[in-house]
Amino acid sequence: MAFTIPISLMGVPGSPYTRKMLAVLRYRRIPYRLLLASHRAPPKGMPRSKVPLLPTFYFPGANGELEAVTDSTPIIRRLENEFQGRSIIPSDPVIAFLDYLLEDYGDEWLTKAMFHYRWYYRADIENAGNILPIWAGWLVAAVVVAGYALTKLSAVQSRRRRGLPADPPPISSRMAS
Numbered sequence: 001m002a003f004t005i006p007i008s009l010m011g012v013p014g015s016p017y018t019r020k021m022l023a024v025l026r027y028r029r030i031p032y033r034l035l036l037a038s039h040r041a042p043p044k045g046m047p048r049s050k051v052p053l054l055p056t057f058y059f060p061g062a063n064g065e066l067e068a069v070t071d072s073t074p075i076i077r078r079l080e081n082e083f084q085g086r087s088i089i090p091s092d093p094v095i096a097f098l099d100y101l102l103e104d105y106g107d108e109w110l111t112k113a114m115f116h117y118r119w120y121y122r123a124d125i126e127n128a129g130n131i132l133p134i135w136a137g138w139l140v141a142a143v144v145v146a147g148y149a150l151t152k153l154s155a156v157q158s159r160r161r162r163g164l165p166a167d168p169p170p171i172s173s174r175m176a177s
């Protein structure tokens with residue numbers, strides 16, 4: 001089945017695999033349309049993939065209807081077959097093997113570094129905690145905000161019961177310099 005341009009994919013800016021595939025599409029100059037949504041709340045009217053992950057690509061299926069596809073490595077290979085020029089897979093089989101090895105290493109292990117820098121340092125924790133729920137979709141954001149409000153309320157009540165001021169001192173004054 002012929003590909004329609006632009007290709008649609010669902011993803012969010014904070015998803016490293018979405019970034020990986022946007023980089024591929026941009027380098028290869030393949031027109032695309034990014035649907036900002038979460039795999040837990042995919043865009044209305046779009047099919048669901050067997051394994052819900054980001055990014056999800058919408059490719060033409062055998063029966064002519066759109067099909068939701070995940071997993072960046074085989075998607076890259078599929079795009080290689082469908083679109084000519086600016087290939088990202090080396091033609092030399094030895095270099096292609098090294099390319100595959102590096103890609104697999106990046107896919108499996110660089111996420112460990114990504115999680116470290118997302119969740120280790122306080123400033124990053126606050127940053128990620130504020131923006132990731134919003135990228136994940138409004139429903140998730142609403143649940144997180146409601147959870148945060150309830151936690152805050154119960155913390156305030158607990159401090160009041162102990163005769164402490166409602167707000168704790170700012171984080172900066174509690175961090176070791």
Ligand SMILES: N[C@@H](CCC(=O)N[C@@H](CS)C(=O)NCC(=O)O)C(=O)O
Pocket residue numbers: 014015016017018039052053054055070071072073107
């Ligand atoms: N092997 C997949 C991994 C994709 C992946 O893990 N995506 C993350 C977001 S960056 C995800 O959807 N995680 C949600 C989950 O695992 O439920 C690929 O290369 O596309």
